[in-house]
Amino acid sequence: MDLFEFYRKDRWPHVFCPGCGNGTVMNCFYRAFSELELSLENTAFISGIGCSSRIPIYINSDAMHTIHGRALAFATGLKLSRPEMKIVVFTGDGDLGAIGGNHFINGCRRNVDMTVICINNNIYGMTGGQASITTPHDFRSTTTPDGNKEYPFDLAEIAVAAGANYVARWTTRHVHELTKTMKSALQKKGFSFVEVVSQCPTNFGRRNKMTDPTAMLDWFKASSVRRDKTRSAAVDHVDLNLAGQVTIGEFVNRDRACYEELIGVGKHGV
């Protein structure tokens, strides 16, 4: 599949800033999707509100750009009404982990078959750079001018604890690993969750001495530690912190039966 069979060329130019990590994620996703030879007609893309949530609108398929935080609930309803369709959700740290946190944990727990890709840029980018639930401790944002005094969520660990079938985290610096993981997630039956730590040079880097997007990618590379090497390690592994680390890799890969199989939706056909 050509890149512009997958993305809608007539919707270009897109809304993303120069240096944004969304393009990298879109490229990796396109590669994973087309290498698996999945059908666009049989896939629906769902999102909430935010920069990452704009991605489905650029994909040449059915797309539902919904309200802030609720993408997983919309996706659940669609999947259960059309069990033969593949469901992919694009979301961000604020959309998924803050306003949508309840749907996130319950989505993992319910284990409806869908792939959720969370682009975690550690900030509210579209509204101009307010602190999010993943803004690292002591980092600056427009709403934490003296540094963030809260501690960040570890979305991938939450997904593991809440019961997702597949959980992995990479950064936009790890494009090959990310593409491979997206393929695993798309093939996984049940709730699969991919967190991508991404750069927002405009609203995160600029206020944290990393205006250059490549400086942020270098930071991701220097901070990243494979999960299998950190399991027993530092308690602060959740912190995306220059002094801390970003745990990357596959977190869990299990095969609990998915919800729609258990209630027999596919069997009846709605």
Added chain:
Amino acid sequence: MSDGARELFVQGNEACVEASLASGLRFFAGYPITPSTEIAEGIAARLPKAGGVFLQMEDEIACISAVIGASWGGVKSMTATSGPGFSLMQEAIGYAAMSETPIVIVNVMRGGPSTGQPTRAAQGDVMQTKYGSHGDYQVIAFAPASVQEMFDLTVDAFNYAEKYRVPAFLLSDAEIGHMRGLLMIPEKVNTFTRKERGVKRDDWVYQIPDSLVKPFPTFGRGNKAIVTGMTHTDADRIEPEDPKVHTELVTRLNEKITRSRKDINKYEVVNPDAKTVIVSYGSSALGAFELASKDPRIGLLRLKSLWPLPEEPVLEAAGKCERMLIAEMNFGQLYWPLKRVALEGGCKQVEFLGKIGGDPPTPSEFKEKLGKMGAI
């Protein structure tokens, strides 16, 4: 009773379950809340056996979101709740209006604000139904006053939601939802489904002009639909900065309902030539009905639909009567817009009987008020 028709003695909420199944419901998401829970319980027991999906979710926001998502899969979908859950749903109701998603929301009203009176009847959510989400939008809402109407108007809610691609509401209350009575389920229930993009059919829903209600691009059928709550063109392009696109879109979303008022509005008239007319709906109309059926001096205009505002029947009554009494179980919600219509229609005296606390106004309370108005 004809062959195939059924007669049951059930609760209002159970009648709603029967109606949703008869209407072709295929997806229900709910969260437990008094006094609507019997609807979720009834559907949990019945819908999966009929091939549909019942889902209990983490909160009411998730429920209405899933219901909208299921509707885009092309199936009839519904949720049922009461005051606090209804408040949580408001943002998504605006999304359903903006994205023109056919869904049915049952609100078995209870006393508010806040947790209020979970087991008692009220009519305090009437304005919220129309104005609870931000921005200008229109919805369709029905108000049943009996077990039979819980059935009939639920069927109507599905049909009108599908016809106009709009969220449709059944505004019941704890009194009607928990009331037991006879329910006649006809052998054949008239139902229809939305006009779909790329599908040819010859039934009358397909005769509605596309300029008013556009064919629904069901997911998974190669429509490449873009569904969004942002301002968008007819070609699904997002144009939030364009004043013309926004004005045209929101105008159409409103006019497709307001211009169809005569098709949507339902009401019952008792003693049409009476000089005094009570205007009421739902359980607050029960006492008025008892009074009007015994006293020919008292007329009743009982509204079975509340939104869009039933202006025509109120104008007609106002032109013929000398005084009008509007009765609701709140501190005056439909009273103000209906009074405006009644005054425009030439009625000189329009008064209000509002009762909260959980008990509907009794015939003697109506009598007392009408006595003070000089009607009897």
